[in-house]
Amino acid sequence: MRLTRFTDNALRCLMLLGLEPERCITVNEIAERMNMSYEHLVKIVHRLSEFGYVETVRGRHGGVRLGKSVHDISIGVLVRQTEENLALAECFDPQQNTCPISSACRLTGTFDEALNAFLAVLDQKTLADILEPRAELVPLLVRRESMVVATSYP
Template structure:
């Protein structure tokens, strides 16, 4: 399964902000570290702000941070805002598979969304932290 670039950037931006909860982060900082176009990232930050995921501060010394705790940001909410996912509840029964295929796809869609809704930004931050700890341990042993 693939997500679009905007969804990827949105999640990475939220993760970066969540990893630095005690300060404002800047578009420039995230763009440079994540190798994302600043112009594209500014649009993503604007959307995330309008959706209530980020709090932004304009002007000199400005930036953005999470608008609510990472434990309250569901990955599914972010994905649903950025992805144009479609599923069909209309069963066209005039051809073979016209009922079965939409039924199975609707069921898969529901399971997919339920799985995303059960994951929070905090869960993703924890996974990233564990990955970084493993890399540090590996680097220590290989030195």
């Protein structure tokens, strides 16, 4: 199973916001700090806003902030909402299925069982759980402004 870039970036966006819940962070800053495409992130933030995961704030000190507690954001639910297609094989989609053995094949059931197990594990995790190694995550996401070293000229 491989998650789309959309889901991966949505998770990373929420992680950054979860590490700094007291701030409104601009989409541009999130894109820079998380090494994402700004244009793609705008679409992600819009979708996350529709789901209530984030709030957008206009104005001079505007940006994006979490719309829910980190404890209320289920990773399993988020993955289901952001993945357009969780079909592991063609036979999962009756409209696209051209497999001649699908009516007797046990592989579909096996894949379905594996997908359900995957999602069950994600359902047990919240954003708070994946932010657990805060001491390790925070230094990796240092704001770019604080990374700039002052240079003195003679």
